[in-house]
Amino acid sequence: MVRVALIAESFLPHMNGVTHSLLRVIDHLSARGDDVLVLAPRAAELPSEHAGYNIEGLPAFALPRYPNVRIATVTVGRVVRLLRGFQPDVVHLASPFVLGLQAMLAAEQLGIPTVAIYQTDVPAYASRYGFPLAEPLLWQQVQRIHQRATLNLAPSSYALSQLHDHQIDRLRKWTRGVDTARFTPEKRDEAWRARIAPHGERIVGYVGRLAAEKQVEDLRVIATLPDVRLVIVGDGPLRARLEQLMPTAHFTGFLGGDELARAIASFDVFVHPGELETFCQTIQEAMASGVPVIATGRGGPLDLVDSSRTGWLYTPGNLHEMRMRVADLVGDDAKRAAFALAARETVRDRSWTAVCDALLAHYADAIRLNRLRPAAGWPVGPRASVTASRG
Incomplete structure (x- = not known):
């Protein structure tokens, strides 16, 4: 049995x-x-428990214009007291940034190993939202957290390279699973x-x-294709x-559960234009649903889409190429069917059980590494062991 403190920068009800x-x-x-103990920014709708585990809501405020984004204002001392009371074997930092840093410092004080999950390219978001000068400052925050973590997990080869290029060590690749029972071609609904x-x-x-970081406006070049909805x-x-x-496009609003699975399975082609994805779970869900994918050739999609077999990757920013790739697949039933079959086969064995078992192995690795941590903290700078540590 393992005791895990999960530190979430965002949590329920925000999905x-x-x-x-x-x-x-x-x-x-x-x-x-x-x-398990969950620490998350407090919100009016934050549940007090999930799956029988306590959720500790911490003081937080909402960002102006983005009420779903809440920033925790808790002190390190408060987190120290919570962790000391729970006595975890490992602290799991989910996409750490503000609360994650406080939890990192608290865990250091208590000598508890930390596993930091890099999942959101926050620095690049700054440029997308019109604040390019903030990007290097935000990378300093990412470095401050991940350079101190016992172990760092990233979901894709691209994300690993990002961390490596910013002098971050002790890297492992930890991908994501997909529910192939929920996301399946059988959910295709002709009605x-x-x-x-x-x-x-x-x-x-x-x-x-x-939102801006998803570059949904790029899809306007598809909306005008003949015989395409x-x-x-x-x-x-x-x-x-x-x-x-895009007045001719159909906007469904938020869908979840079986409604989402039915919609995805009923697509002929799935397109994702965002260039800032460290992974892109919806691509896996489309592939599990037997839908070929067209995505930008940057970030997480590079690991997920086998171009010319399960879909197409197009040159980032080249919307003409994206349009042509879509036209290619919607106009060729045989190719689309072959890509769809290959996509489904590619993700068939990517279960969440296997992915979570791998996470438990990473927890054990972090506990082992923590015994080797120098008293002055992990060194920062050139390293010879990074490649070997990317298992």
Whole structure:
């Protein structure tokens, strides 16, 4: 049995990639009978428990214009007291930035190993939101956290390279699972398709937040393709603007559970234009649903899409190429079917059980590494062991 303190920069009820992964981890630890404490920024809708585990809501404020983004204002001393009371074997830092740093410092004081999960490219978000000068400052914050962590996990080869290039050590690759029982070609719904595309158009779909970092506006070049119905699943601050930009597209709003699975399985092609993805879980869900994927050739999709076999990767920023790749697949039934079959086969064995078992092995590795930690902390700078540490 292992005792794990999970530190979440965001958590329920706000669903995103970080929350989704944490819920899967919690369910896995619960099934094993492990002990878990969750620390997360306090919100009115934050539950007090999940899967029988206590959720400690910490003082926080919402960012202006983004009420779902809450910044914890807790002191290191408060986190020290909470961790001391729980006595975890390991502290799991989920996409750490503000609360994660406080928990990192608290764990250091108590001598508890930390596993930091790099999942969100916060520095690049600054440039996308019009603050390019903030990017190097935000990378300093990322370095401050991850250079101190006992072990750092990243979901893709691209994300590992980012951390390595910023002088961050003790790296491992930890990917994500996909629920192939929920996301399956069997959920394809012809009645749903007939309602969305009553004239028999091919359905090209996107799933994700409608926010600047996702570059959803790039899909405008697809909306004008003949015999194509663009479907955009999700919600966010840019929805009204995007609806004006792409008046012929169908916006479903947020979908979850079986509704989401049905929508994805009913697509003919899945497109994701975002260049800032460290992984991109919705690509895996589309592939599990037997839907070929077209994505930008940057970030997490590089590991997920086998170009010319399960979909196409296009040159970042080249919207003409993206449009041509979509036209290629919607116009070729045989190729699309072959890509769809290969996509499903590629993710068939990527279960969350296997992924969470790998995480437990990383926890054990961090506990071992913590015994080797120098009294002055981990050294920062050139290292000879990084390549070997990327198992």
